[in-house]
Amino acid sequence: MLLPNFRDNPIAVAERYINHAMRWEDGRESDHVEDRRGAFPGGRLAVGGCGTIVLAVVISLLTGTSPVRILQLLTGSSSTGGAVATSPGGPPAHGPEDREKKFVSVVLADTEDTWSKIFTASGRRYELPTLVLFTDETPTECGYGSAAVGPFYCPLDRKVYLDLGFFDELSRRFGAPGDFARAYVVAHEIGHHVQQQLGVADKVDALRRRGSREQSNQLSMRLELQADCYAGVWGNQGARKGLLEPGDAEAGLRAAAAIGDDRLQRMSTGRVQPESWTHGSSRQRVEWLRRGLDSGDPGACDTFQGIF
Numbered sequence: 001m002l003l004p005n006f007r008d009n010p011i012a013v014a015e016r017y018i019n020h021a022m023r024w025e026d027g028r029e030s031d032h033v034e035d036r037r038g039a040f041p042g043g044r045l046a047v048g049g050c051g052t053i054v055l056a057v058v059i060s061l062l063t064g065t066s067p068v069r070i071l072q073l074l075t076g077s078s079s080t081g082g083a084v085a086t087s088p089g090g091p092p093a094h095g096p097e098d099r100e101k102k103f104v105s106v107v108l109a110d111t112e113d114t115w116s117k118i119f120t121a122s123g124r125r126y127e128l129p130t131l132v133l134f135t136d137e138t139p140t141e142c143g144y145g146s147a148a149v150g151p152f153y154c155p156l157d158r159k160v161y162l163d164l165g166f167f168d169e170l171s172r173r174f175g176a177p178g179d180f181a182r183a184y185v186v187a188h189e190i191g192h193h194v195q196q197q198l199g200v201a202d203k204v205d206a207l208r209r210r211g212s213r214e215q216s217n218q219l220s221m222r223l224e225l226q227a228d229c230y231a232g233v234w235g236n237q238g239a240r241k242g243l244l245e246p247g248d249a250e251a252g253l254r255a256a257a258a259i260g261d262d263r264l265q266r267m268s269t270g271r272v273q274p275e276s277w278t279h280g281s282s283r284q285r286v287e288w289l290r291r292g293l294d295s296g297d298p299g300a301c302d303t304f305q306g307i308f
């Protein structure tokens, strides 16, 4: 497998990777996708107490009706009665976002199959995580989640949070289009869930509480690199099943390289400060993703060697 060339012209890279579509359309969709898109439209709701809004959102989640509409029903107001109806909830039913939702559901289902099989083989049970799609921001057990931080996993509610806008960001800003690059993002977050299931996350938390800030960053980095490797393990299994097409894996590697801490830092500050890295450099991320991809074995993902 060829390493992506980081000095490539981004447009040439985009052209090379953009047509590498995974053959996912016929795949099983997961039942564990929670769609909260449009639950907190645009400029937020400015009517009723907090409880009213929470209630509206809960009902909206249960019924799939826009929370703005429910707020209007609850408060007896029309859109002129003070409810700030900035936009109707949710994207159009057959828009490109729903293709993305289906894609994410198929990838999630595939990670469910892969990790359930791996866990069962070692006598464990894999608890299926939930993937929450949201727009802009959403409440989580780990605090308020914002799209600005990118996709994340909350170990307290065992949910992966994803704003689909990140996918556009991925191709626009980082020149990493392609289905596998997107799938890799999901698989990486699922990697954090695997760490939670295996107790790795708890061990790291305990160590982090005792260590210095620098040590804590080091631990975070190892955690991130292991999640990359676990994403690779999933990719390997996908490859075996013929889900991946030539070029998919390379696109994933490019995504890993594109969102390495050094690259993100250089883009935002123009400087690289290794001591503040929490995700690992592009080279490290590619290296660990490759280990997972090549081996298909979570045992090859021991980024904590010598620590525990």
Ligand SMILES: [Zn+2]
Residues within 6 Å of the ligand: 188, 189, 192, 224, 227
């Ligand atoms: Zn991560």
